[in-house]
Amino acid sequence: MTVEFISVGTEILLGNIVNTNAAYLSEKCAGLGLSCYHQSVVGDNEKRLEDALHLALSRSDIVILGGGLGPTKDDLTKEVTAKVFGKELYEDARTRARIEDYFARVHNRNITANNWKQAMVPEGAVVVDNDNGTAPGLILEENDKTAILLPGPPNELKPMFESKIAPYLNGLQPEGIYSKMVKICSMGESRVETVITDLLETQTNPTLAPYAKTGEVHLRVTARAKSEEEADALMKPMMDELFHRFGDKIYTTEEDVTLEDAVVELLKGKKMTVTTAESCTAGLLAGRIMNVAGASEVYEEGYITYANRAKSKLLGVKEETLEAYGAVSEQTAREMAEGAAKAAGADAALAVTGIAGPGGGTKEKPVGLVYIGCYVKGHTEVKEFHFTGNRAKNRDYAVVRALTFLREELVKERS
Template sequence: MNAEIIAVGSELLLGQITNTNARFLSAQLAAIGVNVYHHTVVGDNPDRLKRALEIAEERSSLIIFTGGLGPTKDDLTKETIAKHLGTSLEMDESAMQSIQSYFSRANRKMTENNRKQALVLKGSHVLPNENGMAPGMFLAAGRHYYMLLPGPPFEMEPMFAKYGIPAIAAKMDTQAKIVSRVLRFFGIGEAALEAQLEDLIEAQSNPTIAPLAGESEVTIRLTAGNATEEGAIQLIDEVEAKILSRVGQFFYGYDDTSLMKELFKLLKEKNLTVAAAESLTGGLFQEQLTVIPGASSVFKGGVVCYSNEAKVKLVHVREETLAEHGAVSAECARELAENAASLLGADAGISFTGVAGPEALEGHPPGTVFVGLFIKGQPALAEKLMLAGTREINRIRTVKHGASLLIQALKY
């Protein structure tokens, strides 16, 4: 089954929002063995949408639309498709009840145009919207399948995962079982990783090997097909073992995990707690850790000590340290990490001090960073980083390096 994704909305063409829906849908479809060969973006214009639909029908069997299901006059996706297919729209009573219930709970009067959101293509399989009002729909017509999804990602993503994927899978060849697994790496670039795996990538067939550069990370998606799920898993296991034998030192987890999630799990497993002292990262480490449910079991607390005065008063960094070595130094990073752990009664401490950019500081160029680590019973350590990026990217990379370094320190 080959698919095309058509995103509807003039705001996408104007650059007002990013088309994250296409990325999400492509990844989800690849995981179940559906090939996505084309992405199309079209504005809120019925003639151009009709033409995009005609082109898609010439080259794809599954056509997925996102957006244009709302209550306003420029939301014309389902009307345009109904006219093109020679069918009509009908009221879905379940969706209508859900919309009415929403307005009742919000103590708001429902305007008449909101009834439009409950209209669906006649004969379609309705996909409930548990996070909004407009339902999705899935329709088989001739040689094609049509799926219509709402535009807002917080509505579209759970709808597709819960209802869209099963609807598509039911129409696929059930003889083949498709299994995907994502391997996550940190500390190695995409080019360097590909160079290590070049022969495996060139010889790939089943499983397929798809490297992808992410936000300061690299992932590899392995996808295998087999008559049984167990057989597909075995194929992936074999290729994964070859990959990790070469670049395993950079591997940290699977699928939707993150460095911070892995750090949280490790702290939890070892029954340890951590405290943080942050300068250039301004609390970013603490924010990313505490967004994880249950973080209070491993995180004692932290300090944002941006100025030297704050470093001295709040984290008890010695004035002599700052005078002799400066805030951008291994000495300062070590004191910050150890003192944060001591002051907050944690088993481990982590600190971040350096130059996010764009200006130099204390004679150090932008991207000069020191990450301090302290684990109870061991001497404090500091790792120097030399990053090359924007101020925002340097801060993000600093936190990821810190999480990775702490994971390695706690493992061994």
């Protein structure tokens, strides 16, 4: 089956917001085994939206429209879709009651008249409750064509798709689509693809698809089957082979588990604590760790030491080290990691020092040069990295490499 996405909103065309919904829907629908050949963005214009929907329905089985379901006059998605499908709008009593309840829960009883516009739905449409907002989703089916209308805000669209739309789409196919995720760190995209080239060339059912992420590679194994049990049996040989080839470079097979989640769980399992000492990343690394629920069990304090004086004062980095080798050096990274562990009384420590850019680089020490020190129970290792992105990307890569480095050292922890 083919699916097509129409993102609605003049603000997307003008670049005022980034269209993250399309990327999200693309990945999720691919995981459901749906083929997507076209995507489009349309402003808040009735005629252009009507033309775009007619075109999409002429070449795709399912059209998913995101946005334009709000209470204002320029929110036209529902009205245009009803017109294209030849349906009248009526007020859905259940949706009206849910809107009233929503405003009561957020302690705002000043419901303006235009909010009731969101309770109007096309005849024959399946109303999809919105548990995070006031605009419901809608599903319209006619002549083997389906239109699915979703609210635009990602914090409404994503949970609605996960809990209600994905199961609906899965049910449209004669066989269900089931998948497992294999997340790999410590290896780049090209190397991972080289390792699995033969699997990619001979895949049938299940299939294998790689996705490059910042500092990681994710592999999705997908099977078509009549039941989850049958799918698991089909995917098991592939999963076993991936573990055989990548071993402990696989940090999880859970869709929602992040690299920092895995690192925190590893620390918990070993009953160890960690601290961080950051220069160029300025707290980003600590933030990634503390984003994990329960991270306070393994992380008590950290240090942002941008200036050399701070590195000496808080971490005990020797002045002669800074003078001889500079702040961005293997020697400084080592002393930062060891000093942080001592200051915090932690079992492990990560230290990051580098030149994120755009300025500050030299021929000897160019922008993107980063040293990461990792201390684990009395043993310290330092790695040198050369990143080639802009300031934000260099800092993001440094954080991921630091987390990966710590995980590697924890996995091979010395007794």
